[in-house]
Amino acid sequence: MEIKELLTQKIKDKLPDVQFTTVEFRSELSIIINKKDIVKLCLFLKDDPDLAFNFCEDVTAIDWARRNQRFTVVYHIFSMKNKFRLRLKCDVEEDDCKIDSVSSVWKTADWEERETYDMYGIHFNNHPDLRRMFMPEEFEFYPLRKDFPLMGIPGSLPLPKK
Amino acid sequence: MGLEAKLNQDSFFTTTIDAIAAWARKNSVWPMPMGISCCAIEMMAVGDPKYDIARFGSEVMRFTPRQCDLMIVAGTVTYKMAHVVKKIYDQMPDPKWVIAMGACTSSGGMYRSYNVVQGIDQFLPVDVYLAGCPPRPDNLLNALIMIQDKIGKSKARDFQDEPLTEYPIHIKN
Amino acid sequence: MEKVTKDNSRSKILDALLADKDITVEDALENEMILNMGPQHPATHGVLRLLLRLDGETIVSCVPELGYLHRGYEKMAENMTYLEFIPHTDRLDYLAPLSNNVAWALAVEKLIGIEAPPRAQYIRMLICELSRIASHLVAIGAFAMDVGALTVFLWTLREREKILDIWDILCGARFTTSFTRIGGVANDIQPEAIAKADWFINQFDDNLAECEYLLNNNRIFIDRLEGVGVVSGEDAVQLGLTGPTLRGSGVEYDLRRDMPYLYYNDLDFKVITYNEGDCLARYFVRVDECRESAKMVKQILSKLPKGNILTNDPKKVLPDKVEIYTKMEELIHDFMIVNFGINPPVGEIYSAIENPKGELGFYIVSKGEGHPWKCKIRSPSMVNCQGLPHMIKGRMVSDVVAIVGSIDPVMGEADK
Numbered sequence: 001m002e003i004k005e006l007l008t009q010k011i012k013d014k015l016p017d018v019q020f021t022t023v024e025f026r027s028e029l030s031i032i033i034n035k036k037d038i039v040k041l042c043l044f045l046k047d048d049p050d051l052a053f054n055f056c057e058d059v060t061a062i063d064w065a066r067r068n069q070r071f072t073v074v075y076h077i078f079s080m081k082n083k084f085r086l087r088l089k090c091d092v093e094e095d096d097c098k099i100d101s102v103s104s105v106w107k108t109a110d111w112e113e114r115e116t117y118d119m120y121g122i123h124f125n126n127h128p129d130l131r132r133m134f135m136p137e138e139f140e141f142y143p144l145r146k147d148f149p150l151m152g153i154p155g156s157l158p159l160p161k162k
Numbered sequence: 163m164g165l166e167a168k169l170n171q172d173s174f175f176t177t178t179i180d181a182i183a184a185w186a187r188k189n190s191v192w193p194m195p196m197g198i199s200c201c202a203i204e205m206m207a208v209g210d211p212k213y214d215i216a217r218f219g220s221e222v223m224r225f226t227p228r229q230c231d232l233m234i235v236a237g238t239v240t241y242k243m244a245h246v247v248k249k250i251y252d253q254m255p256d257p258k259w260v261i262a263m264g265a266c267t268s269s270g271g272m273y274r275s276y277n278v279v280q281g282i283d284q285f286l287p288v289d290v291y292l293a294g295c296p297p298r299p300d301n302l303l304n305a306l307i308m309i310q311d312k313i314g315k316s317k318a319r320d321f322q323d324e325p326l327t328e329y330p331i332h333i334k335n
Numbered sequence: 336m337e338k339v340t341k342d343n344s345r346s347k348i349l350d351a352l353l354a355d356k357d358i359t360v361e362d363a364l365e366n367e368m369i370l371n372m373g374p375q376h377p378a379t380h381g382v383l384r385l386l387l388r389l390d391g392e393t394i395v396s397c398v399p400e401l402g403y404l405h406r407g408y409e410k411m412a413e414n415m416t417y418l419e420f421i422p423h424t425d426r427l428d429y430l431a432p433l434s435n436n437v438a439w440a441l442a443v444e445k446l447i448g449i450e451a452p453p454r455a456q457y458i459r460m461l462i463c464e465l466s467r468i469a470s471h472l473v474a475i476g477a478f479a480m481d482v483g484a485l486t487v488f489l490w491t492l493r494e495r496e497k498i499l500d501i502w503d504i505l506c507g508a509r510f511t512t513s514f515t516r517i518g519g520v521a522n523d524i525q526p527e528a529i530a531k532a533d534w535f536i537n538q539f540d541d542n543l544a545e546c547e548y549l550l551n552n553n554r555i556f557i558d559r560l561e562g563v564g565v566v567s568g569e570d571a572v573q574l575g576l577t578g579p580t581l582r583g584s585g586v587e588y589d590l591r592r593d594m595p596y597l598y599y600n601d602l603d604f605k606v607i608t609y610n611e612g613d614c615l616a617r618y619f620v621r622v623d624e625c626r627e628s629a630k631m632v633k634q635i636l637s638k639l640p641k642g643n644i645l646t647n648d649p650k651k652v653l654p655d656k657v658e659i660y661t662k663m664e665e666l667i668h669d670f671m672i673v674n675f676g677i678n679p680p681v682g683e684i685y686s687a688i689e690n691p692k693g694e695l696g697f698y699i700v701s702k703g704e705g706h707p708w709k710c711k712i713r714s715p716s717m718v719n720c721q722g723l724p725h726m727i728k729g730r731m732v733s734d735v736v737a738i739v740g741s742i743d744p745v746m747g748e749a750d751k
Contacts, residue, residue, distance in 0.1 A: 025682040026445055054572055060711040062700055076685055083593050108575025111721045129351050134402035134750060136242050137347055143276055143410060150414055152276025157241035160248035160285045196375065198382055199404055199747045200429035200511065210492035225377035243382060243403045246374050272422065275407030295511060
């Protein structure tokens with residue numbers, strides 16, 4: 001059976017209470033799920049012997065700049081056994097910017113989630129060490145949000161004196 | 163060196179001593195490579211056998227600021243890194259010169275964004291600006307020769323009685 | 336969350352460093368010290384800051400701090416067209432800039448749904464392999480210099496200058512070339528460049544053997560690197576390492592063979608793997624990959640097909656310069672593409688290639704406008720640096736330099 005049908009079939013069988021929709025574009029499969037199911041699904045995808053998604057490539061977020069469900073957290077995972085790449089997406093509200101961390105499933109997600117927190121302000125629950133990644137710790141804003149200007153906010157980053 | 167620096171007039175004796183000291187100083191400029199990003203690779207290329215910088219006397223690229231005269235800032239300076247660059251500049255003993263290598267250090271370069279300092283002359287006194295992204299190694303050698311010409315015209319009394327930079331010391335209780 | 340000020344911010348990173356409170360010091364006379372291997376250091380391959388917690392000379396824990404070269408690439412990508420971003424991709428992994436150009440061009444072409452003609456694909460493969468050799472030469476040279484063998488650095492840089500001469504003839508710049516375009520490459524490869532590449536490959540093996548002769552049987556080199564910074568295959572996959580760092584730990588994963596792009600299916604090459612997982616294994620992986628890439632360049636040069644170098648798709652691909660000056664339609668297309676950008680369909684893609692450092696991926700989200708809505712760069716150096724605390728724990732301070740050199744991070748890529 002092809003890997004895409006096998007995947008959807010297995011999720012329907014083993015995790016019946018996880019609701020998901022699939023989108024396919026340019027032969028890439030994306031699965032959109034609810035944010036409370038993310039750790040359960042990731043554990044299942046990693047531990048299943050046929051699917052074996054053992055490699056987490058990327059964790060990031062998109063800011064849609066709209067009132068409802070402003071952010072979408074995106075995970076790219078890869079299965080070395082089947083040579084298949086999958087994308088998982090969860091919507092996050094602006095008022096309740098929290099989602100569970102998958103760093104307990106793949107250690108790669110540790111720094112990637114820190115970077116997402118630094119750039120977008122999305123808080124990851126149960127993360128071992130949630131600090132800012134690139135910007136200095138005293139920085140108050142989240143640079144990749146759509147309401148942050150490209151040139152920055154004057155005075156937010158101090159410069160040494162001449 | 164101390165006596166003729168205090169004299170305010172130029173006599174035959176002092177100009178000869180100045181010329182000899184300036185010649186010695188300009189032919190043994192020890193650069194401090196502040197290699198931050200892509201321009202650092204061209205700085206490494208200046209040290210390789212094709213564009214030899216050793217023939218100009220600058221072979222020893224010491225990474226400790228205490229032994230260097232010339233700081234070559236090569237690479238994009240961000241706000242976080244600016245404090246580090248300033249700290250290292252303060253640790254260099256006088257006399258010291260600065261080359262701003264590349265477009266990023268001269269004016270922010272192609273990065274007009276929130277984290278890049280748009281020109282290091284906002285916090286460092288720069289002697290030579292180099293254009294290029296990255297400037298070719300020949301261009302860096304040209305800048306070095308310009309600095310050497312500048313040093314060759316210097317006199318001993320330019321370097322005396324400079325005010326000490328006040329560096330704040332944080333004492334934690 | 337409480338407001339972070341200058342007073343309590345410094346303690347956050349120290350908290351992360353001192354987090355393992357159950358580490359006890361055995362000897363009462365020894366005490367712990369926190370050492371800062373700062374952003375400016377001769378051997379940290381760029382501006383990487385390492386905070387080390389030492390017990391005597393042994394490292395108890397280590398916290399890397401990035402961000403000293405964060406230039407805001409992803410924010411800038413949201414404000415410029417796909418074509419304008421090509422020079423920015425040069426400066427990501429600045430040791431192999433042509434490889435990054437090819438990665439971006441492939442990602443945007445996948446999003447739009449066009450494909451470059453075969454001659455352009457072969458030229459892209461040629462420059463990818465040449466940049467792999469160039470990047471590995473610097474990696475080997477800097478690595479040997481960090482460990483103490485200064486001569487090898489100058490010899491590998493001499494070889495790299497020859498490759499830079501080839502690129503100079505090809506595109507006019509030594510590096511930071513911006514050579515690829517959406518739909519092909521900028522200009523055709525000249526016969527002088529092909530002849531020079533041929534000459535270079537024929538004399539490359541002997542020169543590399545000269546450098547190896549100095550290092551491979553060197554007692555100090557082997558003692559300094561054997562058994563240092565060991566990562567097992569499973570840990571490497573968990574941590575997300577890619578590239579020579581992963582292949583030095585026994586996991587045979589190479590994007591050129593497993594998720595093929597360009598015309599790598601037509602070439603005959605091996606995926607180099609060593610099983611020990613220490614610094615010496617990673618060094619051997621790099622040297623053997625140089626040789627393998629040299630063989631691939633020979634095959635590519637013999638198989639180079641004839642044809643044009645840009646696809647014929649007027650709304651998406653820049654037209655020829657000669658025609659812009661003489662014909663009306665090409666002028667209008669050029670104006671629209673340069674000012675307003677190519678308009679891809681609404682959607683998102685993720686496309687990755689095998690960069691010399693690992694897997695470089697671009698995740699582009701498009702809303703149908705001329706500039707991307709979001710562009711995420713999956714940089715291999717940042718994820719490889721994540722393996723540093725795992726590798727450094729328990730070693731001594733002098734091993735840190737060797738381990739950082741064997742991972743070979745490039746901070747322009749890690750900090751984006």
